[in-house]
Amino acid sequence: AQSVTQLDSQVPVFEEAPVELRCNYSSSVSVYLFWYVQYPNQGLQLLLKYLSGSTLVKGINGFEAEFNKSQTSFHLRKPSVHISDTAEYFCAVSPLSGGYQKVTFGTGTKLQVIP
């Protein structure tokens, strides 16, 4: 089984400042890692994913995330946020193989960008 912990429920940050949203996971098997974004009253949109290889992955809208296997973390970062980044962000994992494909989500982090 897998679980995902997002350590911050809300993160306020001023416009053009950097931001980091934290994610830790637990799994007995190797996993794929994802970050999704949800704008108000919408579904989830894939921001980026880590499959293998380079531990730094880049996604859409200028976001990037770094996979740290020893710390079982997959933190999301953006060097300069915009008002339009205000949304809720979900970290998620899915088993690499074996069993069934199932994505497990964290509880989400609300990013509030302050003008």
Next chain:
Amino acid sequence: DAGVTQSPTHLIKTRGQQVTLRCSPKSGHDTVSWYQQALGQGPQFIFQYYEEEERQRGNFPDRFSGHQFPNYSSELNVNALLLGDSALYLCASSLDRARSYGYTFGSGTRLTVV
């Protein structure tokens, strides 16, 4: 290429009633998963359908049931609605043999039980 389509977008039901939500997966996808997202919470896995069968289920009562049709579209049925069933219901489609692609989500159905 249409993504995942869910209908209806909003729904208001009375306690004790039954509801059916519908989902058309992204073209080429063969697996449909349903999630419940209560206000302020992350999506919680309800169940997943593949080859017209439910192949795994989350911690939801039998009041929640589903179906997958030969064209891969899916329905989620909830019987004997409770106030606590009020939530955003998300459908996600994927390709079973391509796990690395992750899910494609629909915009959801907002269910309000009064």
